[in-house]
Amino acid sequence: MTFEEFVEARLQALLRYAVMLAGDPHTAQDLVQETMIRAQLKWRQIAAADMPERYVKRMLTNVYFDLHRGSWLRRVVLRGVDLEATMEPRAVGDHADGLAERDQVWVWLGRLPRQQRAALVLRYYEGLTDGEIAEVLGRPVGTVRSWISRALATLRAQVGPALTKGAAP
Template identity: 80%
Template sequence: MTFEEFVEARLQALLRYAVMLTGDPHTAQDLVQDTMIRAQLKWRRIAAADLPERYVKRMITNAYVDLHRGSWLRRVALRGVDLDTGGQEPDHADSLAERDEMWLWLDRLPRQQRAALVLRYYEGLSDGEIADVMSTKVGTVRSWISRALATLRTHLTPTVAGS
């Protein structure tokens, strides 16, 4: 497979993956663009790997974890007004507000924990596969996921209790 064929077949999936990691489509585009430039320069070695897509995802994950700059975009969490809907379907704004709140929660996590959650729940990878992508041990992956979920639960619990 040539680099051009790989890009044509997998670019959109790699962009979606990067958006899940970063929480920001513009940062994700920058991350994927930089990674694809590096991948093109190393394409012979990447193409020789058993799974070129996994190799490139590892490159994206490592680039995300290594970002030393903070988020330049501050997000504002929108909260839906709790109105009696009279049996109607919930307002679309409520689901958007919940999604925005989830992005804020994910943004509070350390990069490794967030990456591990995205690989588990968005990409559907096993602990061993996540460890392979993140170049670490399975126990470390389990620890990151456990800590991330515990952190998210502490943010979720007051919201649920207040409802």
């Protein structure tokens, strides 16, 4: 498979994965672009790997992890996030309630450490097993399970008080 064939076949899936990691489609596009530049430079090595997509997905995850380690100049956010273009709409009684709920979920996910968020996205969005997640993140399976467990515990702790607040008259 050539690099061009790989990009044509997998670019949209990589972009969706990046949106779930970054929470922002513009940042996701930057992550994918940076990853594709790196992948093109190493394409012979990647093409020789057993699973090129997983190799590139690991590269993308590492670029995401490195995003916050760089200069503060690269992290300026100019406006809010509109993920409607990448997320499927669902039926809700009031459109504003649905937007508020979605925004709150993004806030909760944004508070998670990068590794925990990546593990959750790989598990629940990409549908990977613990072993596959460990391979993508380059960590032992036990570490992946720990990150997922901690992330879910953190989300439960955040969601509980929010639900209690919403139920009070």
